[in-house]
Amino acid sequence: MLNPRAISLIVLSLLGSTYAEDYECVGTFIFGRHNDRPAKPTNQQTPLGAEAQLKNGALFRERYYGLTYDNEPVDSEYKIEKLNDEGFYQASQYYGQAPYSGTIAKSHMAFLQGLFPATDGPLSNELLIQSTESDLDNGTVMEYPLNGYQYVMMDFQDPNAPNNFIIKGDVNCANSDSAIAAAYKTEEFQNLNDTTFDFYQSLRDVLPEEDIATSFLNFGNAMDIFDYMNVNWIHNSTLHDQWNITLLDEVRLLSNQFQWLISYNETDVTGDISIGGQSILGGVWTYLNTTKEAQSPLINYFTGSFNTMFQLNGLLQLDKLSANFTGMPDYGATYIFDLMQDTSDNYFVQFSFKNGTDSWDQFTVYPIFGSEDTMMSWDDFSENIKQHSILTLSDWCDRCNAGVEQSSKYPSVCVPYSSTYKAAKELQSNGVDLESILSGDYSSLDILDSHHSKLSNAAAGGIGAGVTIGTMLVLGALFLVFKRVTRSKKNSVPIATSSESASSDSLAEKSV
Numbered sequence: 001m002l003n004p005r006a007i008s009l010i011v012l013s014l015l016g017s018t019y020a021e022d023y024e025c026v027g028t029f030i031f032g033r034h035n036d037r038p039a040k041p042t043n044q045q046t047p048l049g050a051e052a053q054l055k056n057g058a059l060f061r062e063r064y065y066g067l068t069y070d071n072e073p074v075d076s077e078y079k080i081e082k083l084n085d086e087g088f089y090q091a092s093q094y095y096g097q098a099p100y101s102g103t104i105a106k107s108h109m110a111f112l113q114g115l116f117p118a119t120d121g122p123l124s125n126e127l128l129i130q131s132t133e134s135d136l137d138n139g140t141v142m143e144y145p146l147n148g149y150q151y152v153m154m155d156f157q158d159p160n161a162p163n164n165f166i167i168k169g170d171v172n173c174a175n176s177d178s179a180i181a182a183a184y185k186t187e188e189f190q191n192l193n194d195t196t197f198d199f200y201q202s203l204r205d206v207l208p209e210e211d212i213a214t215s216f217l218n219f220g221n222a223m224d225i226f227d228y229m230n231v232n233w234i235h236n237s238t239l240h241d242q243w244n245i246t247l248l249d250e251v252r253l254l255s256n257q258f259q260w261l262i263s264y265n266e267t268d269v270t271g272d273i274s275i276g277g278q279s280i281l282g283g284v285w286t287y288l289n290t291t292k293e294a295q296s297p298l299i300n301y302f303t304g305s306f307n308t309m310f311q312l313n314g315l316l317q318l319d320k321l322s323a324n325f326t327g328m329p330d331y332g333a334t335y336i337f338d339l340m341q342d343t344s345d346n347y348f349v350q351f352s353f354k355n356g357t358d359s360w361d362q363f364t365v366y367p368i369f370g371s372e373d374t375m376m377s378w379d380d381f382s383e384n385i386k387q388h389s390i391l392t393l394s395d396w397c398d399r400c401n402a403g404v405e406q407s408s409k410y411p412s413v414c415v416p417y418s419s420t421y422k423a424a425k426e427l428q429s430n431g432v433d434l435e436s437i438l439s440g441d442y443s444s445l446d447i448l449d450s451h452h453s454k455l456s457n458a459a460a461g462g463i464g465a466g467v468t469i470g471t472m473l474v475l476g477a478l479f480l481v482f483k484r485v486t487r488s489k490k491n492s493v494p495i496a497t498s499s500e501s502a503s504s505d506s507l508a509e510k511s512v
Contacts, residue, residue: 025078027291027339029284029300034107035331039231043102050110056357057114089116089150092296098303100156108303112152119148160412165396169279172411173400179272183262193219226255256327264314277311281389315388316368332357347378
């Protein structure tokens with residue numbers, strides 16, 4: 001439900017000065033949810049989900065290229081003029097990123113098949129002709145197979161990749177895990193768990209026991225229960241006939257309350273519980289700024305999970321405009337940050353939300369960060385981003401308590417930012433040859449002067465095996481060296497101790 005302030009803001013934005021004359025869209029960052037999939041656990045996408053994603057990609061093709069899926073021209077106020085006018089994929093104009101997981105990655109690819117459909121018609125742009133056709137010495141003209149299928153580059157992020165934190169900032173993050181675990185212990189969560197217990201137990205009569213155990217039927221599993229029912233409502237006629245839409249909506253409402261409680265804390269908006277949302281917001285600014293400064297790429301499309309979207313809603317203060325933003329976004333929903341430019345070459349950012357993939361799911365503009373205007377100046381946007389986001393891997397490692405170097409969940413990408421790694425680099429700068437240590441030659445340790453305790457070859461041998469700088473092994477082996485070297489120093493570099501952290505594998509990893 002929209003509150004009166006939100007309604008007035010949206011009406012004013014629609015009745016204001018004509019958009020086309022005042023602003024031009026010069027780039028965009030799109031953050032989308034995956035589409036329809038089987039029930040968890042799964043890494044698949046259904047044909048229904050693939051088709052919906054393709055159609056959604058085609059709608060964005062109309063928005064930014066001014067071309068339909070069949071390459072017919074259409075009017076669009078958001079057409080980016082610097083994109084090639086034939087709607088053909090060019091690496092300099094598009095960048096995409098998604099986690100290296102089946103469902104999300106496949107949704108990402110299906111969207112791109114709509115944004116960049118097969119192109120078998122004649123091209124007028126000479127550069128594009130050269131990239132799609134090849135003349136042979138006998139006069140034969142070879143064209144790409146599959147009717148001109150476009151091979152779009154996709155940057156899939158492995159969990160240990162340096163940029164994975166942008167799209168999955170809540171995964172492998174100890175402090176995020178702890179914040180979510182703490183949310184389970186709040187009075188509000190406990191009250192909901194108690195007051196809804198009888199309702200969840202009543203679902204025993206309509207949910208197959210071989211799929212969901214009776215002990216699982218409680219508020220703590222609200223999201224998984226809704227997911228099971230939602231997927232089967234779409235794909236299982238037998239179960240569909242046992243339920244009704246009123247029951248499904250009640251389960252949906254409770255799952256929304258559950259997810260909101262573990263995604264947002266109004267008294268600590270930028271706290272650890274929203275690290276995933278803060279990370280993607282940092283990515284929004286980073287990639288839009290690249291578009292602004294380099295005029296490339298012009299379209300950025302990232303695909304992620306619903307839990308990140310819940311966190312975004314709180315950070316952008318969208319929940320203050322509509323209670324709908326405290327609920328689950330539909331399959332294929334998109335958060336759109338358009339980079340705009342006025343006639344004086346000033347830059348702005350305009351936010352739009354499209355809740356779903358159907359043509360009737362409108363692109364709706366909303367003000368963000370509590371602004372009264374739907375068009376935010378670049379400077380104001382940047383300042384708000386600075387207050388609400390995580391911009392660098394180093395900052396993410398720090399926020400996630402990556403200094404807990406003995407933790408089994410320590411992210412390997414954070415090794416270069418750890419205190420022990422820095423100590424190893426200091427040893428190198430003092431003349432310790434880590435490569436020699438790795439090969440079994442510990443003589444470089446003898447260079448330590450009389451102010452430090454020397455290590456015997458036997459002691460050095462105990463640390464030499466397995467030392468590889470730039471990997472996790474350096475944290476364990478060189479920690480011993482570092483302690484010996486710095487023992488006599490007045491100010492030693494602090495080494496964080498390991499702590500037991502709550503695991504959110506069932507939350508972050510399963511939020512697909």
